[in-house]
Amino acid sequence: MNTLAQLRAGQLAGQKRLDLCCDLTEFPDEIFQLADSLEILNLSGNRLSQLPEDLHRLTRLRILFCSDNQFTELPACLGQCLELSMIGFKANQIKSVPGAALPPQLRWLILTDNCIEHLPVELGERPRLQKLMLAGNRLQQLPSSLANCERLELIRLAANQLSELPEWLVRLPRLSWLAYAANPLCNDTRAPGAADHSQHIDWSQLELGQRLGEGASGVIYQAQWSVSGQPPRSVAVKLYKGSITSDGSPLNEMHACIAAGEHPNLIPVLGRVTGHPQNTAGLVMALIAPSFTNLAELPSFDSCSRDVYAHSLRFSADHALHIARGVAAAAGHLHAQGISHGDVYGHNMLFNPEGECLLGDFGAACFHATDDSPQTRALQRLEVRAFGILLGELLERIDSGLSDQSRTVLEDLQRRCMQPEVLARPGFTEVNEVLRAIR
Known part of the structure; x- marks a missing residue:
């Protein structure tokens, strides 16, 4: 973290990067000296409500973070920053998003945890849009112009006021990661608050030990039961946090974990x-045994929607197939329960040296019908x-x-899984059959 004195x-x-978190109420003019x-300006955690109209003087600015401030409107001056491609205004009080x-x-646009009721039609006129984070707002509908965003791969819509998912949304050719829990459209009887039959474990039976990790939705501890x-x-x-995350509600995540049931490639819920x-x-x-590690790291600013893998990471064919089969089997199991994981990514998978794999992190999980409808x-x-x-x-x-033959089969499967015509892709039943047949 940098200081204003510096x-x-x-x-x-x-x-190239400046991080200022020092209770700012006004944008420091000294920033223009840079x-x-x-290229990257982080002003999160201050008390800002405005940015200067001539922000475009920062001609190299690519990434701007202004989360946890006091903005009520997304500043129109951002539209004049010709190199700006990533914007983060999470947890403000934004009600208005001008097209300008x-x-x-x-x-990459992050507007999580605000008060937005409407989005401008101009959002669908940004052809490079790839990630759109809108969880925790008051949206009742999406602009139909978003149907033009054929590069859009990830969208978070949880905890809004949507009564339906537009047909064009689920037909976008590159959309791969979708979260929509905690909307009025989610009238599933398994929604949080409905009866569940999971075992209840009293706090008095648990003795917490070391902290194992912390994510956006909660903190994980080792414990004795x-x-x-x-x-x-x-x-x-x-232990879950109460605030809205980039994916949605932590309580919905907990409910999805319980509803997922048992599967060899899911972390067992006790x-x-x-x-x-x-x-x-x-x-x-x-x-989980300490031999398990994350398959990948989170996407970077540059990779945007793609995980970052260790440069040295390599697999034998057997281990890679073991991982692929495990993930596909887990996803197929979830779909049979009427659950979309919403975040099938390497960074949400644990694997060990034997190629055993566990799919975790249900933060973006959503319920859907189990019928065979087009949606x-x-x-x-x-x-x-x-x-x-x-x-x-x-x-x-x-x-x-x-073998060359197996690689050809896998490359063909990958191509079919990623073809732009959504309903022409195979389901996980077929994916699993293909993977099992490879020797």
Whole structure:
């Protein structure tokens, strides 16, 4: 984190990135001294409500973060920043998004947790738009012009006021990651608050140990679960936060984890936490062996919608196929339960040296009907495209053991999973059959 004193003293000359979080109420004019170099500007966590009309003087600016401030309108001056492609205004009080605020190179827009009721038609006139984060607003509909955004791959719509998903949305040729839980359209009887039959585990039976990790939706701890008359059991406990995440509601995530049921490629849920002194929601899950690690890292600013893999990561054909089969089997199982995972990504998968794989992180999960309607098929085929991307990433990293014939079969499967005609893609039943047939 940089300081205002450093900026004013000229100590940051030539920097490409500037991070200022120092209770700012006005945009510091000294930032313009970096106009010849500044590409990433992070002003999150201040008390700003306006940006200067001549922000375009920062001619190299590509990425701007102004989350956790006091904006009520997305500043129109952003639209004049010709190189600006990523904008983040999460957790403000934004009600208005003028069309003039959308720069021509817009690729990644984050407006999570605001008060937005309408989006401008101009949003659909940004052909490079690839990621759109809108969870936690008041949207009742989407502009139909978004149907023109053929590069759009990820959209988060959870916790809004949508009564239906537009048909054009689920037919977008590249859409692969969709979250829409906690909208009026989600009238499924399994919605949060409905009865569930998961085991209830009293807080008094749990003794928390070390923190294992923290994500947007909650914190995971190692714990001991003690039941009278039984030896203590090592488990993992996830305690959920109450705030809206980029994907949606943490409580919807918890509900989807429970509803998913048992599968060898899902992390087993042992029960729901009850009796927490602060009424914090939580799940008790099986403790995963330390030999499991994340398959990939989150997308970077540059990769946008693509995971980042370790440069040295390589697989044998057997291990890559084991991972692909595990993910496809888990996704197929979820679809049979009427659940879309919404985030089939390498960074949400754990694998071990034997190629065993677990699909985790249900933050973007949504319920859908289990009938064979066009919308259900389309929602499931969006996830198939996400799997196709993963399959391609695995194929790129196989260094031994894959015959030419098997590679041809896998490349053909990947192509069919990613073809632009959504309903022409195979379902996971067929995907699993193809993968099982490869020897």
